[in-house]
Amino acid sequence: MTFKAFSDYLLLEKNYSKLTLKAYVNDLEDFQLFMTSEFDADSIIDINYQQIRHWIVNLVESGISNRSINRKVSSLNTYYKFLIKTKSIEVNPLAKHKALKVSKKVQVPFSEVEMKQVLEALNSAKDFEGLRNRLIIELFYATGIRRIELVQLKISDVDLSNKTLKVLGKRNKERLIPLIDSILKTIEDYLQVRNNLETIVDNSHLFLTKKGVKIYETLVYRIINDYFSNVSTKVKRSPHILRHSFATHLLNQGANLNAVKELLGHSSLAATQVYTHNSIAELKKVYSNTHPRSKK
Known part of the structure; x- marks a missing residue:
């Protein structure tokens, strides 16, 4: 059984990215393999909820996180909704399924002091890798973009005259993010050394390796982890924590939640509200230190 029609639907009608598309199909293929192995099922179209429940229990017992x-x-549910839409089935076997409980992970952002220390350490960078790494960190902190969005940036996405950055987000949705003045000089310096690389294989993408090819996600993670391990004792030091720091620091300074939502490229406020717990903590501290009756 293939999932080409479903893939085409996600790509052409839902505008899902190719990475998301691949994840959905992989989930469906794994599920189909399990159903064939356990129930000798030729197709997952006629599977009932009890069989799905058996698969979920197996996943839990194998140690996979909730x-x-x-x-x-969710991938399977999206597929069954597609089958309903195309009139291939009449009832979604997952219609009454309740998601497994997931413990909320508190993501601790980098402090403003930690951000300042890392950027100061990179302040004197003049070579290609040093300037590239500085720009990567500055862009994450100044725009809040996702790691995959940074990797996919092209030179043409940077508009220095209008001080904006065009970002292609989830479901191929574009958004314009303003660039603060302090980052414009770093962009110009980086572009100069980038253009002077001995070998440039990829002429379009903004961030390259020293071999002249497009930078990749694991390298971006390693860059962030390496620099912040020098100033931070936090267990998690990743590009996502930089995105988290961007949102938290804006909210701490009184930024409007809806504005932060637009900058992050979230489709709903609910996703952005994850970042508010630290700003609430900051508000409590300010309130405690300044309210006339707090000292009594």
Whole structure:
């Protein structure tokens, strides 16, 4: 059984990215393999909820996190909704399914002091890798973009005259992010050394390796982890924590939640509200230190 019609639907009608598309199809293929192995099922179209439940229990017992299981079930649910839409089935077997409980992970952002220390350490960078790494960190902190969005940036996405950055987000949705003045000089310096690389294989993408090819996600993660390990004792030091720091620091300074939502490229405020717990903590501290009756 293939999922080409479903893939085409996600790509052409839902505008899902190719990475998301691949994840959905992989989930479906794994599910189909399990159903064939356990129930000798030729197709997953006629599977009932009890069989799906058996698959979920198997995933739990194999040690997969509830969050990952929920994502796999979500892929399956999207497929069954597609089958309903195309009149291939009449009832979605997952219609009454309730997601597994997931513990909320508190993401601790980098402090403003930690951000300042890392950027100061990179302030004197003049070579290609040093300037590239500085720009990567500055862009994450100044725009809040996702790691995959940074990797996919092209030179043409940067508009220095209008001080904006065009970002292609989830479901191929474009958004314009303003660039603060302090980052414009770093962009110009980086572009100069980038253009002077001995070998440039990829002429279009903004961030390259020293071999002249497009930068990749694991390298971006390693860059962030390496620099912040020098100033931070936090367990998690990733590009996502930089995105988290961007949102938290804006909210701490009184930024409007809806404005932060637009900058982050979230489709709903609910996703952005995850970042508010630290700003609330900051408000409590300010309130405690300044309210006339707090000292009594």
